[in-house]
Amino acid sequence: MNNAAPQTIFLKDYKPFDYTIDSVELTFKLHPTATRVRSKIVFSPNPKAPESSPVTSPEASEGKRFFLHGEELRLISAAIDGASVTPREVAGGIEVDAPDAPFVWEAEVEISPETNTALEGLYMSNGMYCTQCEAEGFRKITYYPDRPDVMATFTVRVEGDLPVLLSNGNPVERGEGFAVWHDPWPKPSYLFALVAGDLVNHPGAFTTKSGKKVELNIWVRPGDEGKCAFGMQALKDSMKWDEDTYGREYDLDIFNIVAVDDFNMGAMENKGLNIFNSSCVLASKETSTDANFERIEGIIAHEYFHNWTGNRITCRDWFQLCLKEGLTVYRDQMFSGDMRSHAVKRIEEVLTLRARQFREDNGPLAHPVRPESFVEINNFYTATVYEKGAEIIGMLRRLIGDEAYRKGCDLYFERHDGEAVTIEDWLASFEEVAGRNLAQFKQWYSQAGTPRLKMSENWEDGTLTLTFTQTTPPTPGQSEKKPQVIPIATGLIGPNGDEVVPTTVLEMTEATQSFTFEGLGARPVASVLRDFSAPVILEREIDNDTRAFLLAHDTDPFQKWEMGRALAKDTLISMIVKDTKPSFAYLDAIKSVLADDTLDPAFRTLSLGLPSQDDLAQSLVDAGVVPDPQRIYDAREKLRHLLADHLHDVLPALYKENETGAFVPDAEGSGKRSLRLAVLGLLSLQDSGVTAKALYKRADNMTEQAGSLQALLAAGLGADELQAFEAQWKDDRLVMDKWFMMQVSFAAPDKAAELAEALSQHPAFTNRNPNRFRAVFGALTANHAGFHHASGAAYRLLADHLIALDALNPQTTARMSGAFETWTRYDADRQAMIRAELERILATPNLSRDTTEMVTRILSA
Numbered sequence: 001m002n003n004a005a006p007q008t009i010f011l012k013d014y015k016p017f018d019y020t021i022d023s024v025e026l027t028f029k030l031h032p033t034a035t036r037v038r039s040k041i042v043f044s045p046n047p048k049a050p051e052s053s054p055v056t057s058p059e060a061s062e063g064k065r066f067f068l069h070g071e072e073l074r075l076i077s078a079a080i081d082g083a084s085v086t087p088r089e090v091a092g093g094i095e096v097d098a099p100d101a102p103f104v105w106e107a108e109v110e111i112s113p114e115t116n117t118a119l120e121g122l123y124m125s126n127g128m129y130c131t132q133c134e135a136e137g138f139r140k141i142t143y144y145p146d147r148p149d150v151m152a153t154f155t156v157r158v159e160g161d162l163p164v165l166l167s168n169g170n171p172v173e174r175g176e177g178f179a180v181w182h183d184p185w186p187k188p189s190y191l192f193a194l195v196a197g198d199l200v201n202h203p204g205a206f207t208t209k210s211g212k213k214v215e216l217n218i219w220v221r222p223g224d225e226g227k228c229a230f231g232m233q234a235l236k237d238s239m240k241w242d243e244d245t246y247g248r249e250y251d252l253d254i255f256n257i258v259a260v261d262d263f264n265m266g267a268m269e270n271k272g273l274n275i276f277n278s279s280c281v282l283a284s285k286e287t288s289t290d291a292n293f294e295r296i297e298g299i300i301a302h303e304y305f306h307n308w309t310g311n312r313i314t315c316r317d318w319f320q321l322c323l324k325e326g327l328t329v330y331r332d333q334m335f336s337g338d339m340r341s342h343a344v345k346r347i348e349e350v351l352t353l354r355a356r357q358f359r360e361d362n363g364p365l366a367h368p369v370r371p372e373s374f375v376e377i378n379n380f381y382t383a384t385v386y387e388k389g390a391e392i393i394g395m396l397r398r399l400i401g402d403e404a405y406r407k408g409c410d411l412y413f414e415r416h417d418g419e420a421v422t423i424e425d426w427l428a429s430f431e432e433v434a435g436r437n438l439a440q441f442k443q444w445y446s447q448a449g450t451p452r453l454k455m456s457e458n459w460e461d462g463t464l465t466l467t468f469t470q471t472t473p474p475t476p477g478q479s480e481k482k483p484q485v486i487p488i489a490t491g492l493i494g495p496n497g498d499e500v501v502p503t504t505v506l507e508m509t510e511a512t513q514s515f516t517f518e519g520l521g522a523r524p525v526a527s528v529l530r531d532f533s534a535p536v537i538l539e540r541e542i543d544n545d546t547r548a549f550l551l552a553h554d555t556d557p558f559q560k561w562e563m564g565r566a567l568a569k570d571t572l573i574s575m576i577v578k579d580t581k582p583s584f585a586y587l588d589a590i591k592s593v594l595a596d597d598t599l600d601p602a603f604r605t606l607s608l609g610l611p612s613q614d615d616l617a618q619s620l621v622d623a624g625v626v627p628d629p630q631r632i633y634d635a636r637e638k639l640r641h642l643l644a645d646h647l648h649d650v651l652p653a654l655y656k657e658n659e660t661g662a663f664v665p666d667a668e669g670s671g672k673r674s675l676r677l678a679v680l681g682l683l684s685l686q687d688s689g690v691t692a693k694a695l696y697k698r699a700d701n702m703t704e705q706a707g708s709l710q711a712l713l714a715a716g717l718g719a720d721e722l723q724a725f726e727a728q729w730k731d732d733r734l735v736m737d738k739w740f741m742m743q744v745s746f747a748a749p750d751k752a753a754e755l756a757e758a759l760s761q762h763p764a765f766t767n768r769n770p771n772r773f774r775a776v777f778g779a780l781t782a783n784h785a786g787f788h789h790a791s792g793a794a795y796r797l798l799a800d801h802l803i804a805l806d807a808l809n810p811q812t813t814a815r816m817s818g819a820f821e822t823w824t825r826y827d828a829d830r831q832a833m834i835r836a837e838l839e840r841i842l843a844t845p846n847l848s849r850d851t852t853e854m855v856t857r858i859l860s861a
């Protein structure tokens with residue numbers, strides 16, 4: 001693994017590379033354990049490199065020390081301008097003396113894709129060759145300046161005895177046992193891709209708005225052809241949307257997507273050759289749920305949108321990762337909102353933001369959206385960089401308005417096409433078009449932690465004054481926080497329920513600031529932080545009646561939902577802390593939302609959902625209470641039963657009314673199914689699972705099959721159905737992931753670890769496949785009361801499996817170790833058990849740099 005002493009890289013140390021690259025030619029002779037990679041690269045001194053002395057005569061200089069990254073490569077030969085050279089091995093690569101003038105580098109290396117279990121660089125998955133180069137995987141393919149600010153055009157020849165040979169760009173030549181590809185667009189090495197295998201394609205075509213015809217393909221393993229149509233449509237919709245919304249057209253003759261079973265992340269935006277985790281592209285009604293369809297649509301869009309935000313314009317260095325990721329997430333969110341429902345999408349976004357990013361921002365792994373240092377960049381593909389990064393774009397747009405936002409984007413694309421740039425470059429375009437200084441706004445990129453926004457109200461003589469105070473708690477390495485620019489979208493609702501002041505964006509820039517609304521007849525109720533206009537925690541004095549009032553009358557769907565959520569949380573917290581009975585304000589309010597058929601069923605489902613156990617644990621900590629996971633679990637279960645009782649007269653009708661006809665994975669169908677299945681969850685607590693069992697038998701789609709099974713499992717039933725499910729789907733990897741995951745997710749707290757352990761012995765379990773590993777252990781860590789069971793069994797089990805996985809796949813191990821990030825929330829016994837496991841992981845010989853960094857940071861809490 002990574003034996004070199006871990007080195008910290010700092011943003012402030014950025015220096016351009018000494019050379020630029022004119023062109024790259026690569027030849028791959030594929031072999032499972034001995035692939036040969038030949039490279040021919042034309043380098044020229046970089047005029048922008050500070051220390052590069054002006055080129056005088058080549059004789060005058062001794063040459064320059066020329067460094068290339070390389071890891072796990074066997075060097076066969078190297079030459080400069082045709083003369084053989086012997087490079088020195090140095091940490092992370094090789095070094096050689098090179099001319100301070102243009103020269104040609106040629107090298108040949110040997111690599112072993114079959115034994116590459118880290119799934120980084122060139123590796124094999126089910127007999128297929130594929131690559132993953134972001135962030136720093138290209139250095140496992142050949143010696144190269146593997147950094148995003150070195151952009152070059154690539155010509156790639158792939159030789160191998162396989163029917164399909166793909167790389168980036170346009171096809172140039174194809175013959176017996178070889179294919180040549182040329183990518184005319186300069187790109188950094190992290191966007192390189194190669195795929196070779198026995199694959200079949202689902203073809204498509206798209207004509208761009210300027211009339212260029214583009215060939216589209218989704219490449220899959222034989223047998224999966226029937227699961228590509230939805231992804232293909234999502235791709236075409238994305239291409240059209242980017243033209244309509246951002247004026248961005250596709251720029252090659254061909255766009256290929258490949259589905260791979262073994263993949264560390266969701267998907268990768270390699271130029272013209274996107275590689276997808278098969279779970280993020282393959283879809284059929286029999287095997288995929290509505291949630292899968294929605295996610296697939298969003299990820300296809302995300303990767304496609306990277307073509308402009310990431311590929312044509314890329315990041316100068318990895319500290320700028322949010323430049324491409326925050327922006328591209330924002331773009332895919334807007335796309336999904338346009339395709340489905342903005343209101344529902346926004347609530348879902350906030351749910352994940354709070355569950356993942358707020359959690360991260362509140363613990364030992366907190367870091368700025370643009371970090372200032374890292375040990376292993378793969379550890380920074382985080383909720384903060386992605387989701388908070390997207391929130392920043394949304395705030396920027398809110399502050400400058402839609403028109404200036406679009407103009408700023410146009411200017412950015414025009415000015416920086418073909419460049420590797422920074423957040424400063426991005427913001428400069430908006431400063432220019434909007435004529436405003438964004439210096440304070442920029443703090444969103446550098447200041448970690450979630451701002452707390454306290455609000456108080458004053459009513460006097462027809463004037464409502466809202467006073468806000470912002471504070472951000474300290475985060476690792478940042479004790480002092482400055483006030484940020486916070487757009488607070490606010491509206492006012494009159495006592496009769498009518499909106500008296502429509503949404504206005506209050507722009508807060510000070511630590512404490514007041515805003516007044518004058519000339520009001522009667523005291524209105526303020527609806528604050530509409531559409532979740534900033535990633536902050538709003539704290540306001542508000543009673544349950546006012547919440548119920550806003551839940552009934554607010555015109556802003558996010559705030560309407562938020563009020564129901566606040567009622568639910570308040571109810572649960574007092575059940576946990578004071579053992580009180582649930583408030584009727586909450587139960588009645590939910591009942592009227594459910595019965596209101598003018599509301600979108602998807603919205604009603606979201607309103608019926610209870611805060612997660614993890615969310616409740618954090619709320620208890622915020623209230624100064626040490627969370628007891630079992631108590632949280634019990635209270636939530638109790639409330640589910642009470643809800644079922646309170647709603648029992650409306651449940652059967654809701655179940656019936658929301659039946660859908662033929663399965664269509666659109667917003668309307670999925671909304672109805674989600675409501676129907678949420679209702680089924682409650683019904684199953686009352687009818688011994690009769691309705692759910694009947695649906696399970698009848699279901700002709702995975703949404704209802706998995707949904708009815710989950711309703712049963714959540715009611716402590718479903719053993720027969722689980723068995724039947726396995727028998728039916730044992731040959732379908734992706735569906736079997738659901739089978740593994742569901743049981744662990746719904747296991748009782750005292751059974752979860754035992755079950756996960758048993759499943760890890762199942763013949764179909766393997767830690768070579770990240771999806772399968774996550775299905776079992778991701779589900780275990782998401783089962784809050786199970787993971788934190790007082791026995792500590794789950795902590796031990798997870799640590800055992802992380803230690804074993806680290807030797808194979810550091811990236812996934814490091815990611816999964818994040819499950820421990822909240823450890824200091826809990827009581828002393830649990831903390832001691834977790835600390836012991838973290839220390840045991842850290843003491844593992846040859847632990848990867850990835851996991852070492854993560855565990856060290858977590859332990860430093």
Ligand code: 0A1
Binds near residue numbers: 134267302303
């Ligand atoms: N850029 C991809 C995500 C990605 C990042 C790293 C990977 O391997 C370490 C793989 C994919 C995206 O945003 O979709």
Ligand code: ZN
Binds near residue numbers: 302306324325
């Ligand atoms: Zn991305």
